[in-house]
Amino acid sequence: MKMSEGVEWAVHSCLNLAWVGPAGAVTATQLAAFYDLPTAYFNKQLQALARAGIVTSTPGPRGGFRLARVPEQITLLDVVRAIEGPTPAFRCTEIRQRGPGAQAPENYLLPCAIAHAMGRAEQAWQQSLADQPIADVDADVARTAPTAAETTRRWFDSQRA
Amino acid sequence: MKMSEGVEWAVHSCLNLAWVGPAGAVTATQLAAFYDLPTAYFNKQLQALARAGIVTSTPGPRGGFRLARVPEQITLLDVVRAIEGPTPAFRCTEIRQRGPGAQAPENYLLPCAIAHAMGRAEQAWQQSLADQPIADVDADVARTAPTAAETTRRWFDSQRA
């Protein structure tokens, strides 16, 4: 069970966009170049964020991406679901109803106990993600690497010139 | 991010083994036939459980698998980690240290804030799994489908004859 690599890129992009601010749009090329990552694939992930309403995209010259909301209102769950999709990790295929062990359909009105337990765990995971907005991650970065935000902002500003 | 299908099979197998009891070993062929699933692949999952010390395997005629511990001491986390492996879903590739945005290595002594936040969520997930032994799932099944345990046990007994 592995999470898509794009999630890491997306969260970093949200942080970068938050640091740059809503004034100017940042292109996918610039965001990819900042980490030396494949441009086109990076763009693909940003499109997913745009579809989810996390960032807004403007085409044409001087276009690019910018945050659609303030960092306080973008949770990690939003970003993860935008990239990974809404499908839960554990998918009950109802094998209990298959084979010679199967009973009458009336016995399967209640959900599978295993799926129930797994769903509970996943809900705990999602809750933890939902409780952490991008702003919180930003605060953690400000505490552990105080110079990162300002340095990043200046680099993107220099690219715009 | 999807979990391996084998997890569902493994948990069901643990429940079935718990219902049959430690007296007689159950073969992979029987467990697979019970749900009408591919035998060889099912065997592969059971091997993973055996490597993790969740079940014990005995070769030869009258051989098979049986639970290595009582259901109270087998958590869902044990089963999931046995099948999925210990690798966490989110793997930080440290892209923050790549590209022109990289700073001096001394700035990266503390762990990445994003990986930290993701790790916190995964820990909540694992904790929820660790808090639910197979015995709890068994109890839930006994509540929602009281006849399942006894019916299953009888079917496997009939196969042994």
Add this chain to the structure above:
DNA sequence: GATTTCCTACTCGGATACGGTGTGTCCGAGTGAAACTGG
């Protein structure tokens, strides 16, 4: 009849192919700005 030997059938276990999803890349549609032309 009891014991030893051998054999056979059955089990798990790891090594070997196939397919689907994530990964990576490409080119086209749309847009805004800048340059050019005419008044």
Add this chain to the structure above:
DNA sequence: CCAGTTTCACTCGGACACACCGTATCCGAGTAGGAAATC
């Protein structure tokens, strides 16, 4: 000098290949039990 028009470079957006891991399968090593031969 100013307004209108044209052109063009730049952006996102979706459609197109490649690779790796999960899925599925097969055959071999090992073992227990039973049958046969011997005493």
